[in-house]
Amino acid sequence: MGVPVPSPPRYWRERRVKYRLLGSVCKSCGRAYYPPRLVCPECGSTELAEVKLPERGRVLSFTVIRTPPRDFLGQEPYVVALIELENGARLLGQVVDVEPEEVEVGMEVESVFRKCREQGEEGIIEYGIKWRPPLLPKSDA
Amino acid sequence: MRPSREVGILGYGVYIPLYRIRGEDIAKVWRRAKERVPIQEKSVPGPDEDSLTLAVEASKNAIKRARIDPSLIGAVYVGSESPPYAVKPAAAVVAEAVGAPPSVIAVDLEFACRAGTTAMQSIVGLVASGMIECGLAVGTDTAQGRPSDELEYTASAGAAAFLLSPKSPETVAYIEGAYSYVTDTPDFWRRDGAYYPSHTFRFTGRPAYFHHTYRAAIGLMEELGLRPSDFDYAVFHQPNVKFPLEAGRMLGFPPEKLKAGLLSGVIGNTYAAATLIGLAAVLDVAKPGQRILAVSFGSGAGSDAFSIVVQDAIERKRRLAPLVVDYLGRKRYVDYATYARYRKKLRMK
Amino acid sequence: MERVFVLGGGATKVGEEWEKSLRQLFVEAALKAVGDAGISLRDVEALYVGNMSSGVLQGQEHLGSLMATWLGIPGVAACKVEGACASGGVAVHQAYLAVASGMYDCVLVGGVEKMTDAVVYDLTTALMMADDYEYAASTGASFVGLNALVYRYYMKKFGVRQEDIAMFAVHDHKYAARNPLAQFQFEVTLERVMKSPLIADPIRLFECAPVSDGAAALVLCSERFAARIGASELVEIAASTMATDTLSLSDRADLTTLRATRLAVERAYKMARIEPSDVDVLEVHDAFTILGVIHLEDLGFAKKGEGWRLVVEGEVERDGRIPTNMSGGLKARGHPVGATGVYQVFEIYQQLKGIAPNQVSDAEVGLAQSVGGVGGTVSISILKRVR
Numbered sequence: 001m002g003v004p005v006p007s008p009p010r011y012w013r014e015r016r017v018k019y020r021l022l023g024s025v026c027k028s029c030g031r032a033y034y035p036p037r038l039v040c041p042e043c044g045s046t047e048l049a050e051v052k053l054p055e056r057g058r059v060l061s062f063t064v065i066r067t068p069p070r071d072f073l074g075q076e077p078y079v080v081a082l083i084e085l086e087n088g089a090r091l092l093g094q095v096v097d098v099e100p101e102e103v104e105v106g107m108e109v110e111s112v113f114r115k116c117r118e119q120g121e122e123g124i125i126e127y128g129i130k131w132r133p134p135l136l137p138k139s140d141a
Numbered sequence: 142m143r144p145s146r147e148v149g150i151l152g153y154g155v156y157i158p159l160y161r162i163r164g165e166d167i168a169k170v171w172r173r174a175k176e177r178v179p180i181q182e183k184s185v186p187g188p189d190e191d192s193l194t195l196a197v198e199a200s201k202n203a204i205k206r207a208r209i210d211p212s213l214i215g216a217v218y219v220g221s222e223s224p225p226y227a228v229k230p231a232a233a234v235v236a237e238a239v240g241a242p243p244s245v246i247a248v249d250l251e252f253a254c255r256a257g258t259t260a261m262q263s264i265v266g267l268v269a270s271g272m273i274e275c276g277l278a279v280g281t282d283t284a285q286g287r288p289s290d291e292l293e294y295t296a297s298a299g300a301a302a303f304l305l306s307p308k309s310p311e312t313v314a315y316i317e318g319a320y321s322y323v324t325d326t327p328d329f330w331r332r333d334g335a336y337y338p339s340h341t342f343r344f345t346g347r348p349a350y351f352h353h354t355y356r357a358a359i360g361l362m363e364e365l366g367l368r369p370s371d372f373d374y375a376v377f378h379q380p381n382v383k384f385p386l387e388a389g390r391m392l393g394f395p396p397e398k399l400k401a402g403l404l405s406g407v408i409g410n411t412y413a414a415a416t417l418i419g420l421a422a423v424l425d426v427a428k429p430g431q432r433i434l435a436v437s438f439g440s441g442a443g444s445d446a447f448s449i450v451v452q453d454a455i456e457r458k459r460r461l462a463p464l465v466v467d468y469l470g471r472k473r474y475v476d477y478a479t480y481a482r483y484r485k486k487l488r489m490k
Numbered sequence: 491m492e493r494v495f496v497l498g499g500g501a502t503k504v505g506e507e508w509e510k511s512l513r514q515l516f517v518e519a520a521l522k523a524v525g526d527a528g529i530s531l532r533d534v535e536a537l538y539v540g541n542m543s544s545g546v547l548q549g550q551e552h553l554g555s556l557m558a559t560w561l562g563i564p565g566v567a568a569c570k571v572e573g574a575c576a577s578g579g580v581a582v583h584q585a586y587l588a589v590a591s592g593m594y595d596c597v598l599v600g601g602v603e604k605m606t607d608a609v610v611y612d613l614t615t616a617l618m619m620a621d622d623y624e625y626a627a628s629t630g631a632s633f634v635g636l637n638a639l640v641y642r643y644y645m646k647k648f649g650v651r652q653e654d655i656a657m658f659a660v661h662d663h664k665y666a667a668r669n670p671l672a673q674f675q676f677e678v679t680l681e682r683v684m685k686s687p688l689i690a691d692p693i694r695l696f697e698c699a700p701v702s703d704g705a706a707a708l709v710l711c712s713e714r715f716a717a718r719i720g721a722s723e724l725v726e727i728a729a730s731t732m733a734t735d736t737l738s739l740s741d742r743a744d745l746t747t748l749r750a751t752r753l754a755v756e757r758a759y760k761m762a763r764i765e766p767s768d769v770d771v772l773e774v775h776d777a778f779t780i781l782g783v784i785h786l787e788d789l790g791f792a793k794k795g796e797g798w799r800l801v802v803e804g805e806v807e808r809d810g811r812i813p814t815n816m817s818g819g820l821k822a823r824g825h826p827v828g829a830t831g832v833y834q835v836f837e838i839y840q841q842l843k844g845i846a847p848n849q850v851s852d853a854e855v856g857l858a859q860s861v862g863g864v865g866g867t868v869s870i871s872i873l874k875r876v877r
Contacts, residue, residue, distance in 0.1 A: 067614060
């Protein structure tokens with residue numbers, strides 16, 4: 001079945017968050033989140049600021065998907081990791097530009113803009129953020 | 142053509158994908174003699190990359206060097222002959238992905254390998270007229286090569302982005318002048334619905350590549366009153382290694398002046414990005430005060446020629462984003478089977 | 491609150507039941523339960539149907555009305571209950587509340603899942619609905635993949651070998667071999683488990699619960715209803731609790747524990763006035779071997795990082811300190827997702843009635859743990875034999 005039904009409006013609604021990796025920082029307790037939240041899970045405050053999240057992080061754990069969901073069929077095997085960003089926010093993401101055997105817990109990654117999937121052959125292409133080993137060592141620019 | 146107000150390059154950036162395939166590995170499959178392989182290796186985009194994602198990374202690199210808030214970008218022009226959609230502008234996605242505001246003039250351009258430099262021409266006009274404060278011109282392609290065809294050895298992937306603004310101490314170089322030369326010449330094309338382009342072998346040489354490259358370069362130099370000896374570097378469109386060296390010879394540029402901007406031997410023909418990546422590679426090493434000639438060529442056919450003079454800011458800005466050599470040095474080889482898989486040449490339905 | 495009893499139960503064999511539809515499976519289990527309880531369908535006042543994927547895989551919602559219709563009892567209060575893979579356990583909790591509130595005297599609760607009409611890639615998509623569609627499923631993660639993240643993290647944190655965790659699958663198969671309702675009625679060796687193909691590193695095929703069709707049902711009733719029909723040798727639900735945790739792993743403070751299990755089970759132990767050592771028989775939600783190990787710890791039977799010892803050292807055997815998954819567990823009994831929670835309570839019920847295939851001697855107290863997603867929902871049922 002093609003459910004959930006591929007939806008251009010749904011993708012459109014999320015694009016700013018997914019293209020630019022936007023998140024929240026709680027104005028009360030300072031915790032950072034991806035995606036942007038309405039209520040702070042830590043302290044319950046509803047005062048959260050939308051922020052652009054750091055472009056670097058570390059791999060906390062990872063797996064290699066070999067039996068994919070329908071939309072990702074043909075991409076396997078690919079690496080999915082739990083990543084912790086420099087400001088503490090955590091998220092799930094694919095790690096690319098690296099062989100699965102080379103991925104290690106603790107390795108540094110940086111964000112890249114890539115194709116995620118297509119809403120069918122005639123549907124729209126969904127883009128988003130993935131992660132790769134950093135191209136350059138961290139600069140202070 | 143000289144703009145009424147001087148226009149400079151505030152920032153520039155490139156992107157070259159990770160993967161490479163050696164020319165000899167393509168030759169093995171089609172049983173072609175090693176001596177007839179035109180380049181050493183070419184870049185191969187990964188399965189989750191397309192000309193749009195390439196454009197985004199190159200643009201972000203340009204913005205990093207420019208050191209501006211992307212909300213100041215007034216135009217995004219993306220030139221490509223391999224856009225992900227036949228109808229739906231990559232420029233709109235690139236604009237949002239880099240943080241440009243909705244009040245942006247955004248559009249896709251097509252003129253084969255010239256589309257990136259034509260984008261730059263157009264942005265020069267928008268900046269010089271005062272319509273915008275800064276604008277992004279991108280050349281990007283993930284060109285498809287017909288299996289076993291001559292062009293399969295060179296059709297590769299890459300992107301380059303140039304953020305232009307009025308000339309200032311912040312611009313790394315400024316555009317002294319530009320010249321375009323266009324005629325209806327059917328040397329290479331792709332009909333709507335066709336998966337691979339067609340070309341005309343030897344006809345793509347003298348009447349196409351060389352005629353337009355030569356005319357645009359001569360036209361520019363005459364208008365600006367410059368000679369080859371006034372230039373420190375020359376960057377030509379590079380569908381292979383032979384053509385640009387020959388163009389240089391025809392115009393009176395010794396091979397040493399082409400070296401820094403000639404990358405096709407190791408990355409192939411990045412189509413709409415080719416001349417711009419070559420230009421970026423020159424900016425990565427050029428010194429303030431040096432002059433660069435950049436001449437593109439796009440089939441169909443036409444050439445854009447630019448005279449660019451390097452400014453002081455290049456020294457403190459070039460390391461704000463990856464250099465061309467950083468992308469050149471980052472590579473992984475794939476075999477023909479993996480390349481065919483990544484380039485969607487395997488029939489899945 | 492009223493006391494709640496399990497009057498009867500029934501279940502279909504678990505497996506690839508090509509010939510049986512969603513509704514046929516449910517009716518079969520329900521009729522068995524009603525027969526076992528010695529009541530008529532007309533006695534049922536309310537009906538709860540636990541299920542996760544009927545909408546996406548079968549194009550069918552409104553299961554309350556559907557099943558009431560097909561049981562020939564339209565008119566009763568009925569609804570679908572969904573809590574991802576804990577749907578069955580959550581349905582049992584809803585049925586418990588229905589009787590405990592005093593509103594209903596006789597309630598039928600069942601869980602059903604029909605998974606084999608879909609192919610593996612669509613199943614993988616459907617199961618990811620147990621996590622965040624927008625921010626987790628969109629990365630291409632599979633449900634197995636999410637558990638693999640926990641597995642790798644756990645092994646690294648506690649220095650535990652995969653072989654020791656994978657033993658949980660060997661354990662399950664040993665008991666499923668003697669359970670006529672089980673999907674896989676054969677034993678497996680550790681070698682076979684460790685050589686099975688990788689699904690999402692490091693998880694191997696034989697460490698995963700299979701794709702299954704099945705339905706299980708229970709009749710719950712009040713004390714006065716049990717008295718009215720003269721039922722004896724009762725099994726009482728001494729505690730029924732549930733709790734949630736964050737939906738996604740990215741929001742968890744500790745990846746190696748399911749907070750929802752601890753919240754739900756602590757409250758359940760209090761409610762039933764027992765401690766872990768009082769539990770005679772246990773059903774845990776081992777959708778993956780790593781979860782089985784983690785559950786043993788979170789439920790209070792082992793220290794964090796040492797759950798694997800209970801399996802390797804035989805404590806979870808039928809004659810061990812804490813007999814676990816005598817049914818074969820999710821791995822070998824099978825895991826028709828929304829039905830599993832009910833299968834678990836059904837097994838505990840059978841154990842306390844003395845009629846289970848892998849009977850634990852003198853079982854007086856049993857505990858069933860049903861988990862949704864990677865711990866987003868947990869329901870706990872503690873049953874006691876009433877003398």
